Amino acid sequence: MSTSTSDRAAGTVTRAEYCVIACAEAWRDNGEVLASPMGLIPGIGARLAKRTFAPDLLLTDGEALLVGLDGTAEGWLPYRHHLTMVTGGKRHVMMGASQIDRFGNQNISCIGDWQQPARQLLGVRGAPVNTLNNPTSYWVPRHSTRVFVPQVDMVCGVGYDSAAAAGPAATRYHRLPRVVSNLGVFDFRTPDRSMRLASVHPGVTVDEVRAATGFALAVADEVPHTREPTREELRLIREVVDPRGTRDREVKP
Template sequence: MTDAEYTTTELLSVLSARELAGRRRVFAGIGLPTLAVALAQRTVAPDVGLVYESGVYGAHPQRLPESIGDSFLVSGAESVLSMSALFGFVLQGGHVDVGFLGAAQIDRWGNLNSTVIGEWERPKARLPGSGGAAEVMANSREVFVVMRRHDRRSFVDELDFCTSPGPARARAAVPDAPVRGRGVTTVITGLGLLRRESAEEELRLVAVHPGVDADQVREATGWPLEVAADLPTTNPPTERELRLLREEIDPRRVYLR
């Protein structure tokens, strides 16, 4: 542990990296997932391989990429595939252990919305949409979601739109839906850590960050949130983890805030 000050971005990056212990292949997006995998490679998961939807497999970029099309993604990569090959053989072939996703909304079952806020015909906001998120949800062995904001606008009782359905919702709509994974198992937020073990379970609060209590998280959640009987506090970043993030991984502060 450390008494050093740290930001929410640093905390979420560190906690996400720790979750990758024992994992081998991670399908990640730009931003917090990139920071988390880079830190995991230097700490708990030196052999973890990073996969990007642009076709890069086994990424080891010389510096942090600033977009999914950044040329630095291919520097040091184990291979570069076409997007169709990556999705068809790597992701849909069942070779991804963890998919990292973000969303504007999440419900108690781990279904995600990244398409529209409000009514479809008269939305309050239109969002980027799925990209590869629906395929990542369906084909990764499990999915981690990282969300800085934890409030009733993001953690909702009912999604305004379901972009990435978890296994149970997908099979309810299409009984023979080709869903191989467990869906969302872990959600790391600015308030704490939520988990679910199976498609039939709701997300429940299993840890809170320093200075946060269960009532605060319940108040910020749009459904009656289940809370673990034993509710620990997450361990803050260590001095080594902060040094790696600040001095080696993102010294230019591309993503660190």
């Protein structure tokens, strides 16, 4: 989506608002799929996307209902139907990552040797099923070398190299559209499916991103900025979707 200078938002756009826009873009052109944002800013992004360029998205209350823009129940979504959407590829989830490597392997289970970890985290949860059956993106609110690591301590979400090693059954529906952090946007549009810096948020330099990443990123000679929100998008973020400014709690101004 291109925006002219006259259509760009007036005033200062915060880092959190750029992150909202970057997360919202994950669901562009997805059609009628269940958006499953995990995290505050991805949730704001999904609601913004549905209000603007992705009206066919399905939103859920996180339990058993499909909901409209105002939270009104629109349909019943029992867990068996939810799993049908997951395994049928009719869902695009944006998960978090305690660790993620250059091929998109994600860890939310433990830090250290899984037989005797130094730190126990959430556990594998549904990450393998998510990544092998429907599009899976990631949101990292604090980009650092502790999160962007050379090799994850345990593979929960399946990356491109792990899927390739497992064979056609794993690669058939495997797709990682993007990773969004508080520094920029990343994808895997490289010949070897390694992570590429797709854009930096305004105010961030490529060198800052490289210094905060524990592996060598694919970086073009010129890296664009994350796109500006339109005036209407910024109004919706500030006045309708997140009028209390909770986004700034996750990514500081």
